[in-house]
Amino acid sequence: MTHEAHAHHHAAHMPAAGWAMAVQATLHCLTGCAIGEVLGMVIGTAFGWGNLPTTVLAIMLAFFFGYSLTLRSVLRAGVGFRTAFRVALAADTLSIAVMELIDNGVIVLWPDAMDAQLDDLLFWGSLAISLVIAFAVTTPVNKWTIGRGKGHAVMHQYH
Structure with a gap:
């Protein structure tokens, strides 16, 4: 059985392969994304960087922390780094990208949010609300990928 067929077989027969698993996967993704987003926005804003470099840093850090959380979990299962890295890419890339x-x-479209400072309620409020909206949109994406034996379904064997 190929790895893809194996993953699909597990996803199709897991009792939690529905919404509960998708919510769990999205919460995992949200954790890494939120850490990276907040850290990137705080660093860029604190240093007075423009919107573009701050956003690029926040996105890079979101991917870094998102992948790192998955890597940590898979490495704990005794898998080598190369395999763990591939699993993290397969499990998280689409989820993090959508998030x-x-x-x-949301931040770009929210009036004045891109220019808010760290001591401004608009900075923290728009960031929090944007993450909630991203969670709501990403959860069905994760449900769809898990149902196809992809995304976080590839991590099932490492839990």
Whole structure:
């Protein structure tokens, strides 16, 4: 059985392969994205960087922390780094990309949010709300990928 067929077989027969598993996967993704987003926005804003470099840093850190959380889990299962890295890429790339697209899209479209400072309620409020919206959009994406034996379904064997 190929790895893809094996993953699909597990996803199709896991009792939690529905919404509960998708919510769990999205919460995992949200954790890494939120750490990276907040850290990137805080660093860029604190140093007075423009919107573009701050956003790029926040996105890079979101991917870094998102992948790192998965890597940590898979490495704990005794898997080598190369395999763990591949699993992290397969498990998280689409989820993080959707979350970042939605999260940053909300911030860009929110009036004055891109220019808010760290001591401004607009900075923290728009960031929090953008992450909630990103969670709501990303959860069905994760449900769809898990149902196809992809995304976080590839991590099932390492838990």
